[in-house]
Amino acid sequence: MSWLHDHPHIKAIRVAASDLNGVARGKRIPTRFAQKIEQDGTRFPLSALNLDIWGEDIDDSPLVFEAGDPDGVCLPTERGFMPMPWVDNPTALLPVWMYREDGRPYEGDPRHALAAVLARYKARGLTPICGTELEFYLVDDSGKDLQVVPSPRSGKRRPGAEILSLRALDAFDTYFTALYDGAEAMDIPAETAISEAGLGQFEINLSHGDAMKAADDTWLFKLLVRGIARKHGFAASFMAKPYPEYSGNGMHVHFSVLDAEGNNIFDNGGPEGTDLLQHAIAGCMAALPASALILAPHGNSYDRLVPNAHAPTSICWAYENRTAAIRVPGGNPKGRRIEHRVAGGDVNPYLMLAVVLGAALTGIEDAQQPPAPIAGNAYDQRLPQLPGNWSDAIDAFEADPHIARIFPAELIRNLVATKRQECKEFADLSPEERIDLYLDTV
DSSP, rough: HHHHOOOOOEEEEEEEETOOOOEEEEEEGGGGGHHHHHOOOOEEEEESSSSOTTTTOOOOOTTTTTTTTOOOEEEOOTTTTOOOOTSSSSSEEEEEEOTTTTTOOOOOOOHHHHHHHHHHHHHHTOOEEEEEEEEEEEESSEEEEEEEETTTTTTTOSSSTTTTTTHHHHHHHHHHHHHHHHHHTOOOOEEEEEEEESSEEEEEEEEOOEHHHHHHHHHHHHHHHHHHHHHTTSSSEEOSSOOOOOOOBBEEEEEEEEOOTTTTTOOSSSSSSOHHHHHHHHHHHHHHHHHHHHHHHHOOOOOOOTSSSSSOOBBBBBOTTSSSSSEEOOOOOOGGEEEEEETTTTTTTHHHHHHHHHHHHHHHTTOOOOOOOOOOOOOGSSOOOOOHHHHHHHHHHHHOHHHHHHHHHHHHHHHHHHHOOOOHHTTOOHHHHHHHHHHHOO
């Protein structure tokens, strides 16, 4: 209660957990009940973390009518209370995660899935260090068609993309100032902002650090980016492909791994990296076909994964090559790391980090060896390909042994059922309905 004691102006509380799509599910609670919630948690139906993207129950889910739709116990994460700068009434957010009545972690909770992967690392005396790069569009969705937001300074709409444009950043300085102020208040380590290759597209990097905090930061930052945008009169979207003619939104993750003494196990003092780096790359590559459902979780996600559009389509790796799915950046060997470039901005950060780190650890455990790194343009080479559509990705995820080593059976079952239901409904939507569906939700 010390945070609320130091912030007496807070009038209400939101208690929220991430569902499988990364959507925040929760409750509004008066501040006077905060101590009880902080100590004892609250209760959501287990099925609340297994809703489809419309917020509907999954047909024939064993969590609903078959089981009587039982509750789970939602307890606060170590993150604690934080402000919600996008809400007009002074409000605090308390992130929670779900447990069963007997105290066991609920295996359908994506945050617990990441915690289980990190426990495997810890058992080997290893600690992953992660940072994410988030791309998003600022969008005027007030009319029939999406448009770039008019510049608050000039009132004009930019006619095209401007990569690394200070003018584009300066035009939205009020928005970005509010965004960075909010990130600081929420203890989210937002670093560099740049304008990107799309019309009204930007990218912000979050600092490297503890993997669970990186996932929390990413999930919370997406809420903040969208909320502050609405407060300024427009939308911000992490949708994988808002505009067919422009690049999609990616969410690249950089990670290294420290041993018990704090040494980077990927660093051999030179540019090539260690054998353990090779093993981790091999694990990531082997799991990529089945990982696609996590890294490209929605119908619109596959519009992003097309050749020559700044998103990888081939299963390959390389040094300093952004056309590859797995990139090893250059620079000081002490910072040797892997950049996994497949995920879209529409992912659930907990599941994304779980599948990437889990695959890397499998590669390390099995001492897997990758093929030779590619050189040149991956789009022009005959290479194994990622699944080209949502249905194939669902099937690959469901039956793959790599996935079974990373995720519990209940989460696999729940996610497959969710995505099959969404895939069926998505097929009947018009292009306009598809944009409306994903623009704010993911």
